[in-house]
Amino acid sequence: MATRIVRIPFNLIAIEEDGFHLTVNVNIDGKNALVLVDTGASRSVFDINRIKNFTAEQSFEQHDKLSTGLGTNSMVTHTTDLKNFKIGDLVLKSFEAVLLDLTHVNESYSKLGIDPIDGVFGSDLLHRYKAVIDYGKCELQLRPAEI
Numbered sequence: 001m002a003t004r005i006v007r008i009p010f011n012l013i014a015i016e017e018d019g020f021h022l023t024v025n026v027n028i029d030g031k032n033a034l035v036l037v038d039t040g041a042s043r044s045v046f047d048i049n050r051i052k053n054f055t056a057e058q059s060f061e062q063h064d065k066l067s068t069g070l071g072t073n074s075m076v077t078h079t080t081d082l083k084n085f086k087i088g089d090l091v092l093k094s095f096e097a098v099l100l101d102l103t104h105v106n107e108s109y110s111k112l113g114i115d116p117i118d119g120v121f122g123s124d125l126l127h128r129y130k131a132v133i134d135y136g137k138c139e140l141q142l143r144p145a146e147i
Contacts, residue, residue: 006142008088027086028054033118041122047102050118090144
């Protein structure tokens with residue numbers, strides 16, 4: 001059996017003089033969005049304020065778990081259902097998105113002259129789709145299923 005590989009070009013963003021962040025363009029319910037690829041994040045999340053640009057829903061169900069990371073251990077989270085979430089050629093229908101307030105991340109990016117992000121790809125999605133980050137090709141590779 002062959003494994004299908006979805007290839008997504010990424011942007012390599014210089015952070016100050018000695019580091020980089022990776023971002024990829026995705027599509028949420030027909031609208032383009034920008035997400036940070038973060039191998040150190042345990043979960044993929046979206047910004048609770050910016051997600052309103054992509055969904056008809058404007059209020060969200062509170063999630064029963066607190067989130068850790070991003071400088072705190074007690075962030076309240078919410079969830080929403082993304083009807084049509086596309087990562088390159090990979091289409092995820094009815095994706096349950098965890099929502100956090102990422103304002104502090106985007107404020108830091110703004111100070112560095114970097115575009116704001118709409119979300120973060122964490123290890124949950126990266127692991128599920130056996131992600132490979134190819135820096136030579138500036139490409140994120142996902143392996144969604146055997147064909």
